[in-house]
Amino acid sequence: MDLTLYMYLIPSLIMFGCGVYGFITRKNMIAIMISIELMLNSVDINFVLFNRYLFPGQMDGMFFSLFAIAIAAAETALALAIIINVFRIAKDVDINKITKLKF
Amino acid sequence: MESLGNIILYFIVAIAIIAFSVLTVTTRKILRSATYLLFVLFATAIIYFQMDYQFLGAVQIAVYAGGILVLFVFAIMLTHKPGQDADVLASHRRWLGLSAALGGVALCGYGLFSYAGFIGKSIAGSSVDINMEKIGQFLLSTDKYGYLLPFEAISVLLLACIIGGVVIARRR
Numbered sequence: 346m347d348l349t350l351y352m353y354l355i356p357s358l359i360m361f362g363c364g365v366y367g368f369i370t371r372k373n374m375i376a377i378m379i380s381i382e383l384m385l386n387s388v389d390i391n392f393v394l395f396n397r398y399l400f401p402g403q404m405d406g407m408f409f410s411l412f413a414i415a416i417a418a419a420e421t422a423l424a425l426a427i428i429i430n431v432f433r434i435a436k437d438v439d440i441n442k443i444t445k446l447k448f
Numbered sequence: 449m450e451s452l453g454n455i456i457l458y459f460i461v462a463i464a465i466i467a468f469s470v471l472t473v474t475t476r477k478i479l480r481s482a483t484y485l486l487f488v489l490f491a492t493a494i495i496y497f498q499m500d501y502q503f504l505g506a507v508q509i510a511v512y513a514g515g516i517l518v519l520f521v522f523a524i525m526l527t528h529k530p531g532q533d534a535d536v537l538a539s540h541r542r543w544l545g546l547s548a549a550l551g552g553v554a555l556c557g558y559g560l561f562s563y564a565g566f567i568g569k570s571i572a573g574s575s576v577d578i579n580m581e582k583i584g585q586f587l588l589s590t591d592k593y594g595y596l597l598p599f600e601a602i603s604v605l606l607l608a609c610i611i612g613g614v615v616i617a618r619r620r
Contacts, residue, residue, distance in 0.1 A: 404582075414512065
């Protein structure tokens, strides 16, 4: 039995689907951020897999993943700072209750 | 032919990724959700180690599991009461999310399996040699496959992110 490319792509695909589901259904802003992390992570896996299986001599996919991880860290830090600030003003992180910017 | 240990490891990792991803988005306690995300990130790091990208796996554990998860836990502790449950989902919202996720997965899965050109490829027995020296030289070279410009750009991005974080989170 060989470990082929699609055997790794299937968990990654399911991870992305879970991220989409959580992004749409969750109402808590931090839970939405966690769903975004799931989607980013599955894309990172795909970069690495395609690099390793199709172009094992090169390292472009690995560097893309590396930079994606760095950017995801920066983005999460900023988003959580914004969420904490919103909580300080509105006393809630539920997206249905934060309506001050409407109208 | 893959070694037996690799196959067993693959199945453990695949099942862990699938199960914990589903649990991350379905559990109603937000702190549990973050903990399940941690397990997913560790399983991803194991995939990187299996693919011979040791440096990337180490970065995944250090930055994601060590850095981002701590940020999440801090943010959750600052904004939630302990043991607080999320509200039960409205059913139309659940159906919307479920149909979007399943539709996307079905579409991508169909695309993958209908294009079978590279999908059955195996890497058993082959190995790539990616050591730190090579990674460092690629990161700081300006040759054809060099990554100096993105490396510098990301350092500026991180600086902007630090300043932005300080400005946003500062008490006025």
